[in-house]
Amino acid sequence: MLSGPVxxxxxxxxxxxARRRPRRVAxxxxxxxxxxxxxxxxxxxxxxxxxxxxxxxxTAGVEVEIFTRATSPALPxxxxxxxxxxxxxxxxxxxxxxxxxxLPAQLCAFTHGLTRVWADxxxxxxxxxxxxxxxxxxxGRLSAARWGVPLVHTMHTMxxxxxxxxxxxxxxxxxxxxxxxxxxVRAADRLIANTAHEAAELVRHYDAPAxxxxxxxxxxxxxxxxxxxxxIEAGRATAxxxxxxxxxxxxxxxxxxxxxxxxxxxxxLAVARLLQARPELRERLVVPVVGxxxxxxxxxxxxxxxxxxxxxxxxxxxxxxxxxxxxxxxWFRAASVLVVPSYSESFGLVALEAQAxxxxxxxxxxxxxxxxxxxEVTGVLVPGHAPADYARALRRFADDxxxxxRMGTAAVQHARxxxxxxxxxxxxxxxxxxxxxxxxxxxxxxxxxxVTV
Numbered sequence: 001m002l003s004g005p006v007x008x009x010x011x012x013x014x015x016x017x018a019r020r021r022p023r024r025v026a027x028x029x030x031x032x033x034x035x036x037x038x039x040x041x042x043x044x045x046x047x048x049x050x051x052x053x054x055x056x057x058x059t060a061g062v063e064v065e066i067f068t069r070a071t072s073p074a075l076p077x078x079x080x081x082x083x084x085x086x087x088x089x090x091x092x093x094x095x096x097x098x099x100x101x102x103l104p105a106q107l108c109a110f111t112h113g114l115t116r117v118w119a120d121x122x123x124x125x126x127x128x129x130x131x132x133x134x135x136x137x138x139x140g141r142l143s144a145a146r147w148g149v150p151l152v153h154t155m156h157t158m159x160x161x162x163x164x165x166x167x168x169x170x171x172x173x174x175x176x177x178x179x180x181x182x183x184x185v186r187a188a189d190r191l192i193a194n195t196a197h198e199a200a201e202l203v204r205h206y207d208a209p210a211x212x213x214x215x216x217x218x219x220x221x222x223x224x225x226x227x228x229x230x231x232i233e234a235g236r237a238t239a240x241x242x243x244x245x246x247x248x249x250x251x252x253x254x255x256x257x258x259x260x261x262x263x264x265x266x267x268x269l270a271v272a273r274l275l276q277a278r279p280e281l282r283e284r285l286v287v288p289v290v291g292x293x294x295x296x297x298x299x300x301x302x303x304x305x306x307x308x309x310x311x312x313x314x315x316x317x318x319x320x321x322x323x324x325x326x327x328x329x330x331w332f333r334a335a336s337v338l339v340v341p342s343y344s345e346s347f348g349l350v351a352l353e354a355q356a357x358x359x360x361x362x363x364x365x366x367x368x369x370x371x372x373x374x375x376e377v378t379g380v381l382v383p384g385h386a387p388a389d390y391a392r393a394l395r396r397f398a399d400d401x402x403x404x405x406r407m408g409t410a411a412v413q414h415a416r417x418x419x420x421x422x423x424x425x426x427x428x429x430x431x432x433x434x435x436x437x438x439x440x441x442x443x444x445x446x447x448x449x450x451v452t453v
Contacts, residue, residue, distance in 0.1 A: 022127035022431045024063040026118075026143075027054060028136035030110055031100050033068040034087060035079065045349040046156050048325075049218055050132055051081070056219075056424035058084025062431070065126070067114055069106070071095055090114055103135055104176055111139045118147060128189075128434055132156060134177055137184035150189040150434035155181070155198070156346055160205040165343045165366070167260040182206055189434040192216050192427065194347040195368040214430045217371065218347050219420030225329050225356035232333075232358035232408045239334035245286055250398050252362070253335035255290045255328060255350055256342075258304055263364070263385060264289055265307055266341035270390035272311040274398070277391070281398055288318045290331055332357035336404045337397050340369065341385055348372045352418055355379070355411035360404060362393045378411035 027050065034051045054064040063084045070089035079087045090113035093106035118126065128150045131140030137153045144151035159173035159181055166172055185191065185206040191213045193199035199215050202208040228235020240247055252271070254264050271287050289304065308317045323331070332338065338354035340363040347368035351361045355372075361379035363369040375381040380393045397403050 020432060020435050021428065022062055022435060024065065024126055025057065025431065026114075026126040026129045027064050027066045028114075028129065028131040028140050029066055029068045029133070030092075030107070030135045030139060031069065031103055031133065033071070033089075034066055034081065035068075045218075045347070046132060048349055049154075049156070052219060052221055052420045053424060053427060054085045055082045056420045057427065058082060059421075060424050060428055062428060067110075067117070069093075069103070069110060088117060090117070100135075101174075104138075104180075107135065107138050111142050114139060114143055115146065118143070123147070128152060128431055130154070130431070131184075134159070134181045134184060137188070138180050141184055141187035144187070150431075151187060152190045152192060152430060152434050153184055153188040154192040155202070157344065158201060158205065158346075161201055161367075162261070162344055167263070167343050170260040188212065190214055190430050192430055194218055195371045197371070198346055198368060214426075214433075216423055216426045216430065217418060218349055218352075219423040220349065220352045220356045220415055220418050221325070222356060222416065222419055224325055225332065225353045225415070227358035227408075227412055228333060232412075233405050235333050235358065236335075239330045242330055243334050245288075245334055246284065249284050249286045249336075250281065250394075251286050251288065251334060251336045252339050252394055252397070253288050253290065253331060253337070253354075253359075254339055255288075255331060255354075256340075258289070258291050258293045261343050263341040263343055264291075264304055266385050266387055266390060267339045268304065268308055268311060268313065268317065269387035270339075270341075270394060271316065272313050273387055273391035274394050275313060275316075278395065278398065282316060285316045286318060287313070287316050288320060288331065288335070290320045290323060290328070292322050328353070329357055332359050335359050337362055337379070337394070339390065339394075340364065341382070341390060342366060342369070343385065345369050351379075352415055355408075356415035358405075358408040358412050360397075360407035360411050362390065374410070374414055378407055378414045 029050050032047055034047055036047060054066060057064050065086045065088055067088045067090055070091045072095050075089045077089055081087050090110055092110035092113055126149060129140045129144050130152045131137040132154050133156050140151050159177040163172050185208045191202055191208055193202055193213055193215050194217055196215050199213045202213055203210050228238060237247055254267050256262050258264055275282055305319060308314045332354040338359055338361045340348055340351050340361060342364055345367040351363055351369060351372040354361055355378050361373045363373050363381055365381040365383045370381055373379040373381055382389045382393055
């Protein structure tokens with residue numbers, strides 16, 4: 001028995017097992033489709049995670065079928081995402097107008113739709129279930145028990161952790177989610193955490209058995225997110241021409257969903273403080289905010305714009321809608337620094353993507369960000385969320401224009417350690433371990449007797 005979480009991305013740390021590799025995986029992403037545009041609504045880093053992981057698993061010889069809730073009657077039942085990757089749309093409740101908070105009421109319908117597909121394919125078609133986020137985990141634990149297959153679950157975020165760092169204006173995660181996550185942890189054959197810190201939180205907050213928690217850091221698409229072939233500084237100039245940004249500007253970028261948890265307001269407040277102390281910077285400061293409202297953000301979709309106006313910095317802030325990944329890479333290359341002041345991040349893929357493009361990061365020292373960013377090497381980690389601290393970090397880049405390129409060079413090397421091929425290989429090992437099911441551990445279905453398979 002292992003004494004702690006397994007770092008599954010480290011070959012030396014993987015326990016020897018009698019290998020039975022999975023052939024086909026049912027991957028569940030109930031509340032957000034892998035086909036949706038990241039950066040708005042409920043689509044974000046998890047969407048990128050599911051898509052990239054599924055593609056690399058298929059390349060490694062494991063077929064993936066991703067089940068997600070149908071949001072339009074016009075959607076086909078199944079869509080090929082890539083060779084070996086199929087997206088299945090499951091009708092569950094009204095197609096449109098269902099908020100994520102209302103989805104628990106539709107999980108029985110989703111489970112039924114998933115079971116119909118399984119029945120049509122026949123037992124043995126799927127070797128295991130890999131669920132993402134607690135809504136999918138609820139469906140996964142019921143389906144795994146019925147199908148007689150293992151369940152692997154990735155939390156992505158945890159209710160108890162989010163509630164412990166609740167932001168003013170944000171809504172606490174409900175008790176139904178806390179209870180749901182507790183049952184999922186008990187039922188899962190393996191739990192995948194992004195970092196050792198997240199693994200420890202699973203053990204501390206949910207009593208997860210450490211031996212069933214594997215650490216698999218996410219990856220970054222190094223083919224898409226990379227420096228310009230001409231070099232970091234030349235690439236920055238070229239990207240700014242394409243995006244219409246001044247060539248010599250200080251460009252601190254925010255890219256992500258506009259919601260209190262991501263704290264874009266902290267960046268705006270920091271910029272206002274910076275300009276109070278250094279008013280001459282106004283002539284060469286441009287602050288792009290790329291993303292759309294999410295979470296509690298849609299309740300006040302213009303709140304951030306109004307804040308910029310109240311702070312007197314509306315002239316230096318550019319609000320842009322979410323963009324597809326290739327265009328996002330251009331924004332990263334064009335920026336002097338990416339700012340990630342989130343109150344909670346299980347990892348922070350956006351920070352890794354920016355570094356892969358040669359752009360350093362100013363980030364909050366929370367969650368997985370200390371793993372994604374090497375403090376004082378590839379960026380600056382800020383303890384807490386005081387705007388004055390972020391203003392001081394920004395001032396370093398304003399006072400030393402070469403700092404961005406120096407840290408950016410180190411950032412590229414750091415990001416190259418996080419490829420999706422490595423993450424997929426480690427995930428296959430987790431699947432293989434789950435398939436062994438030592439001692440035929442029973443699957444537990446809340447409200448029923450344990451089902452031994």
